[in-house]
Amino acid sequence: MTNLLRIKNLNYKKNNKAILKDVNLNLTSGKIVGLLGENGAGKTTLMRLIAGVNSLPEGVITVNGASKKREIKQNVSFSDQLGGFSKNTKIGDIVKFYENVYPDFVQGKYLEIAEYLGLDEGKRISSLSTGTRGKLIIALTLSRDTKLYLLDEPLSGIDSMSRKKIISSIIRWKTDDSTIVISDHYVTEIASLLDDVIIIKDETIYQVSSVEDIQEKYHLGVEEYYEQVYEGSVTK
């Protein structure tokens, strides 16, 4: 287990309003980590800052030893929501784009995941259901050969069959030395995957715990623990 992600003294404001305050975090490699928090807690913002999509005004982020934004981008595969592509773009063209932009994109891995998830290269973005779009985002994100994967609410708005497929593809295609951070505000379905849990509350990382510690120290499952932290009935 090597140190993969380090965040030191991160502060982030938008329109003069604090979105994230005094965030400090260390993640090692080889884990599946849940990033949990209610709507608007700052999960997406934190992922965008880690991935180098948003500039970091205050604090230091290091991923796999890299701290410059351009180098960090090469070490993080972030689940892009495909908003930059026109509605008429075909899946095959998005895949070509990924191959051109990311030297670590592994076409063979994409083809395997795409086959498993039933993605058709000829389909246009505009014709994709929410579930198929979610599957495409997962296939593209996991097909980069990198150390840190950030999946921003990969199950949001997706039907239960597709959710199961997405979860099983995460398990199947995760490499041993990579770490996958999955954000969500529902916990039930991802709870069984998780090694560690990060809870964002009151604009900061309230606590990082291993699932084992949560069970041993509080005698709670991940979902109950998360709810009780938010209710204030569990303290650090």
Ligand SMILES: Nc1ncnc2c1ncn2[C@@H]1O[C@H](COP(=O)(O)OP(=O)(O)OP(=O)(O)O)[C@@H](O)[C@H]1O
């Ligand atoms: N562009 C922006 N301008 C102003 N405020 C913003 C902007 N983007 C996000 N925020 C605010 O930052 C806070 C955190 O938002 P963020 O989207 O990171 O939360 P989240 O935990 O991902 O929420 P959700 O689960 O609803 O996706 C919210 O209060 C939101 O209103």
